[in-house]
Amino acid sequence: MSEQFRPYSGIRILDLTHDLGRYATRLFADLGAEVIRIEPPGGLPDRARETDAVPGGAETFAFHNASKQSRVLDLAGNEGRAAFADLAREAQVVVMERGGPLGADDTAWLRGLNPTSVIVHVSPYGLGGPLEGAPASDLTLQAAGGIAWMTGRGEEPPLRLPGGQAAMITSVYTGVATAMCLMDAELRGRGHILDVSAQEAIAHSLQNAIQVWDLERRISHRAGEGTRDASENIYECIDGHVFLASPPTTGVSWKSLLGWMRECGHPSVEAFSAPEWMDRKARSTPAARAAFKPLFEAFTRGFTKDELVENALKRRIVMSQVSKVHEVLGDKQLAYRDYFVTLGEGGPRFPGAPYKMSEPVWRVSPPPALGQHDQRS
C-alpha cells in the first residue's frame, strides 16, 4: 500500500532552530514534512539546555522536537557544508535561528543552492535595527513585546506568561508565514526570504492595546482599570477555583447568574440587584472589582468546581473551572474527544493535535536522538 498523502508530504525542511522557531517546524513535521534538525557535533543549543537535570527540561525538548529527524553536520568544515549543500538543493525550506550554526551571512549561499526555496530567519528582534544582536530571553522578549506589561497586579511588577510563550507566539507566526511563502514558491516558482521578529510577533498579539492607545490615548494596564468588567475574575470554591466573566451585555449570563443566586436564597443577590451593577462604566472601576469579589466568592465557596460548571452549562453562564496543569490531564471533555496521545506505544500522555482534520493526516513521533538519522556509509 502506498504511503498516504499528508498535507506536507514531499516537503523537506532543514531545521536549525533551537528555541523561538522550534514549534513552527514541528507543526510541519506533524503534517508530513520531512523536518531534519541539522546539528553541530555537540548538538544544537537546546540539547545542552533542556536535559533531565533541569526541571521540565527533557519534556520541553520533546514537545518542541517531536516528529523531527536529526543529522549531525559540522557546518564549520568543508565536508559538513558540502553535505548540507546536497540536502539544501532538495529542501524547499531552511529555517535558521539567531545563535545557530548558520546566519544572515549564509543567505546568499543558500539562495545559490536553491533559487526557489524559502529561507527563514527567526530572531529575537529581527534582522537590522539597533537591537539586531541584543541578548534576549523569554522574559526580556515578553517585556520588549509589551505582553508582560499587561499581566500582573497593579502595584506589583509586570508579569510574564508561563511556559515559554515568547517561543510559542513566534513559532505560530513563523509557521503561518513560512507556509504562505512555500505556497508561492511551489505555485509560482518564487523563492522568498522571511525575517521573523519575536518582539514584533508579541507586539502583534496584545488584544486591542495598540488601538486603545492610538484611538483613545489610554494605556491598557495590567490592573485592568477601565477595560475589564468587575466580574471577570478568579473565585475560590470548595475544591479550587472558577473563572467568571459575566458583564450584563453578554447574553443571558448575568441575568441567569442572579436568578440562580436568588433560587439559592443567597444574600449577595440583594447587593447585586442595585442599579449600579447594570452600568457598564461603573462596573469597570477598581472599586467595583473590589466590591464584586467578596460578594460573589461568598456564593462560590458553597460549591465544588463540578457543581459550578454544571450550573454554568445548564444556565448559560460564562463560568468554568480553573484547572491546575495536572487536572487538565483528567479533563472529561478532553478525554471524551481523545485529545491526549502518546509518543510511540504506551508512555505518558502527550498533547494531541491543535486541530482535528477529517482525514488522519496528523501524527506525532518521539524527538530524535542526536544524529539518529545520519546517513552511514
Place this chain on the structure above:
Amino acid sequence: MRPDFLNGIRFTDLTWAGAGPFGTKVFSDFGAEVLKIESMSRPDPVRRGGPYKDGIQGTNRSGYFASRNTGKQSIALDLKQPEGLEIALKLIAQSDVVSNNFGPGAMERLGLTYDAVRAVKPDIIYLSMPMYGEDGPLSTLLGVGMTIAAVTGMMWMTGYGNGEKPLGPGTHYPDHAANPYHAAFAVLAALRHRRHTGRGMKIDLSQVESTGNFVGASLYEAAVHDREPEHPGNRSRGDAPHNVFRCAGNDDWCAIAVDGDGEWLALAAAIGRQDLATRPDLRKAAGRLAAMAELEAAVTAWTTQRGAAEAASVLQTAGVPAARVSSARDLVEDDAQLRARDYWQTIDHPEMGPSLFTSPPFRIDGERLELARPPLFGEHTEAVLSGLLGMSHDAIADLAERKILA
C-alpha cells in the same frame, strides 16, 4: 509589498469577534479574497466593542474590529432569512474555504453543516473553531478567551510563583495567538492537501485543544512526572537574578534575565558589584539561586537609580538579556527597534481617518506587507453580488429593501 501569494483563493468568512477574524485576516493580508459575511441583526461584537476613534461609538469606528479585518470585503447578509442563506450558499459554491467560530450547533441551525456546504462545493475546506470542540460533555460551555486560559492550566500557571493564587493572563491571550494562527496553519495545510489530492477537508479546531499545545511542554511534564509543574513567575528555575525590577520612573520596570555564568559576571560588572563577581559561592547557578534575595536586592539598588530604558541599554551592551517592560504607548511612541524596522503602518479610513496598524511581524524579501484598510459594514455587498453572482441591480435593491442585505 502587497503580496499576491494567495491570489485566486476565496473565503466565505463567517467568523466574528476576536480569534476567528484574526485567523482569516492573515489570508486577506496575503492577497486572498476574504468575503466577511455580517449582519446588523446580530452584529460582530467587536464592531460594538471599543476602542473607538476619538472615543465615539460607531459601527465603523472600532479599532478592535479594524485590527482584525484588514483587507477583507464586507458583505451584509442576514443568514437567518432563507434568501440570505441561499446567497451564502452561492458564495460558498465559488469559495475555497468557509470559516466560522460559532458554538456547537450554530452552523446546523443556519443550514450550513459540512454536508450542506459540500453539496454545493465538494472540495470545500471547512473550518470550525468552537471553544471546547463540537461534541462532548462540556462542548456547550460558554466562554471567552480567558475561559480557555482557565481550563488549559495557563491561568493557573500565570502568577508570581511561591504557591500564590493564580492571576491569569491580563488579556484574552488564547484569542490573539494560539487559536487564530493554529487555524490559519491548518487551512494552509488543507489547501496544499487539496492541491495534491483534489479533496477538501473539515477542520475541527477546539480552541481549548489548540491552546493546550501552547502549554504543551507543561502538560507533558505533569504527565511524565505525575506532578504539578512549578511556575516560577518572572523568576527562573535555572538561574538568578532573573526578574522584573523597579526603575527610577513611575511604574517603570526593567526585565533582567541571567542565564549562565558569563551573563552573571557581565551583570555584576555592569552594576558595579565586583565584590559579588568575585564571590566563590556565586560562581555557579545553584549558588546564585540560593542567594536570590540578596542578588535581587543588589540589582534593585542599581535599577532604582535610573530609568528602565537606560538600565536595559546598559545591560544589553554588557551582554546581559534585559529589556524595558514596554506599554503600548512605549511601543508606539518610543521603540527604536520597531521604528527602525518600519513596524507601524498608518492607513487612512473613511470614518476613522489615518489610523495605526501593526504590520504582520515579519519582513519578506526585505519588505513589509502593506495592509489594506478594513471594510465598512456592507461596503462590498453590491459589488460582490453583481460581480460574483451576476445579480442585477434591481434584484439587489429588492433584497436590500427587504432587509436581507442588512
